[in-house]
Amino acid sequence: DGGITQSPKYLFRKEGQNVTLSCEQNLNHDAMYWYRQDPGQGLRLIYYSQIVNDFQKGDIAEGYSVSREKKESFPLTVTSAQKNPTAFYLCASNPGTVGNTIYFGEGSWLTVV
Amino acid sequence: GQNIDQPTEMTATEGAIVQINCTYQTSGFNGLFWYQQHAGEAPTFLSYNVLDGLEEKGRFSSFLSRSKGYSYLLLKELQMKDSASYLCAVEDYGNNRLAFGKGNQVVVIP
Numbered sequence: 450d451g452g453i454t455q456s457p458k459y460l461f462r463k464e465g466q467n468v469t470l471s472c473e474q475n476l477n478h479d480a481m482y483w484y485r486q487d488p489g490q491g492l493r494l495i496y497y498s499q500i501v502n503d504f505q506k507g508d509i510a511e512g513y514s515v516s517r518e519k520k521e522s523f524p525l526t527v528t529s530a531q532k533n534p535t536a537f538y539l540c541a542s543n544p545g546t547v548g549n550t551i552y553f554g555e556g557s558w559l560t561v562v
Numbered sequence: 563g564q565n566i567d568q569p570t571e572m573t574a575t576e577g578a579i580v581q582i583n584c585t586y587q588t589s590g591f592n593g594l595f596w597y598q599q600h601a602g603e604a605p606t607f608l609s610y611n612v613l614d615g616l617e618e619k620g621r622f623s624s625f626l627s628r629s630k631g632y633s634y635l636l637l638k639e640l641q642m643k644d645s646a647s648y649l650c651a652v653e654d655y656g657n658n659r660l661a662f663g664k665g666n667q668v669v670v671i672p
Contacts, residue, residue: 480658491566491649491664492605499658507659539604545658547592548612553604 451476455540455554461562462527462534470525470557472540478552479545481523485509486537486556495538498523499545527559535561566652566663573669574640582635582648582666590655596624596635597649599665605649608635637668645670 453474462468474481480499484492494507498517512531517523523542527534537558541551566586574580586594593612597605609617611626611633623636635648647665654661 482659484662489664489667491662492651494659494661497659537602543658547653547658548610550595550607550610551660552607556602556604 453540453542453552453554455538455557457557458555459558459560461560463562465529467526467528468559470527470538470540470559472523472525472554473521474523474540474542474552474554475521476542476544476552477520478542479520480543480551481517482541482543482551483507483513483515483523483525484539484541486539492539495525534559566650566661570664571667571669573671576640576642576670576672578640580637580640580668582637582650582668584633584635584650584663586631586633586650586652586663588631588652588654588661591628592653592655592658594624594626594633595651595653595660596622596633597651598644599647599649601646608648640670642670642672644668 456471482497483495486492493509495513496515498504501520514526539556540554543549543551596608599605609624616625621638626633647667649665651660651662
């Protein structure tokens with residue numbers, strides 16, 4: 450079945466460490482996104498990519514980095530520069546044309562210990 | 563830029579009707595989406611409005627007024643499983659990015 454796979458589901462990070470969250474989609478979608486959600490809050494856009502080898506900063510990109518070397522993959526690295534990384538991270542994709550909903554992965558919970 | 567506002571929480575009785583409002587301000591508008599999100603899970607798509615008026619899908623309906631920057635989601639015949647957060651999101655003109663409101667938590671009680 451087609452879909453978006455995020456891994457790991459749960460991740461613990463020590464202070465000062467970088468961690469990478471994986472996102473893979475087999476929907477043949479051009480556009481991919483990373484959102485962060487804090488408890489009781491909406492989704493905030495970290496980075497997005499509309500095509501391979503290109504990506505743009507969202508509203509809260511500081512302390513994060515991404516790459517888009519393949520159409521299927523859009524990994525997110527949470528660097529040590531991100532001072533408050535504990536949150537629920539959602540990867541999403543859509544075909545890249547106007548009016549299409551985005552489809553979400555199941556999310557990854559990151560906790561700093 | 564975009565500014566999306568939703569009320570935070572409401573409680574309703576099983577079988578009742580509830581309306582969730584969303585107001586937005588945006589420099590460009592390509593459509594408005596509604597999503598349902600259960601605690602600890604990813605959002606799931608409910609509806610999409612790009613033209614003014616009402617879109618009906620079973621127990622859920624969504625309304626849009628572009629001139630007023632206003633939308634609502636109407637949930638009819640509430641069921642316990644409808645207890646969730648409801649997010650509205652506006653698609654920005656020209657770049658396919660969605661800006662989300664903070665969500666409205668609906669609690670359904672027997």
